[in-house]
Amino acid sequence: MKPNSSGKKVAVLISGRGSNLASLMDAADGSYKIILVISNVAGVAGLDRARDAGIATAVIPHAGKSREAFDGEIDNLLRAANADLVVLAGFMRILSDGFVRGWEGKLINIHPSLLPAYKGTRVHERVIEAREALSGASVHFVVPELDAGPVIAQASVPVHPADTPQMLADRILAVEHKLYPEALKLLAQDKVKLQNGLTVFS
Ligand code: GRF
Secondary structure (H helix, E strand, O other): OOOOOOOEEEEEEEOOOOHHHHHHHHHOOOOEEEEEEEEOOOOOHHHHHHHHOOOEEEEOOOOOOOHHHHHHHHHHHHHHOOOOEEEEOOOOOOOOHHHHHHOOOOEEEEEOOOOOOOOOOOHHHHHHHOOOOEEEEEEEEOOOOOOOOOEEEEEEEEOOOOOOHHHHHHHHHHHHHHHHHHHHHHHHOOOEEEEOOEEEEO
16 A cells, blocks of 8 residues: 555554553554554443544444354454554454454554463463563564464563562553554554565565
């Protein structure tokens, strides 16, 4: 796509407070514009943040639906909005292989660990239990296997001996808020792409 005044159209999928969504909204420059926020949970703070900024929102509950049916509803909204890129920001559902393949190279996530270490849940608990000296955040392309996609950008933070999981989560969240917009800008400016299963910079 040729760059234009408003840049790539970005849809953000959330399930909760939306602090990463807020950092992406604040950092939006000419390279991307957030045009739609979809949540699977009604009433979450992230939806309020979007509405307050005049961004279109939608709630698609997942309960009682097959994964494919749920993902299909999301896909329909994304296509109707002409989204170029889809950003997962605290979206707590696993997406079906079909959905992921349909958005291959255009779908990214942020995970609060130094991937490929500590995929999945209870990340900070496990990092502390293992007495790691470093943890951090990773932005990656989404592939069907959970948290296994090629990494676009990472940032590390120290793990202190007295850390609780919440303390570590907060320290990592602060770097997420810088890392995610930078990674999204690279993608929006076509400076990074997914090619043959690898992250390629140009
Ligand atoms: C972040 O820690 C992110 O790494 C993880 O979920 C959390 C979302 O937080 N995927 P928020 O909703 O963006 O505040």
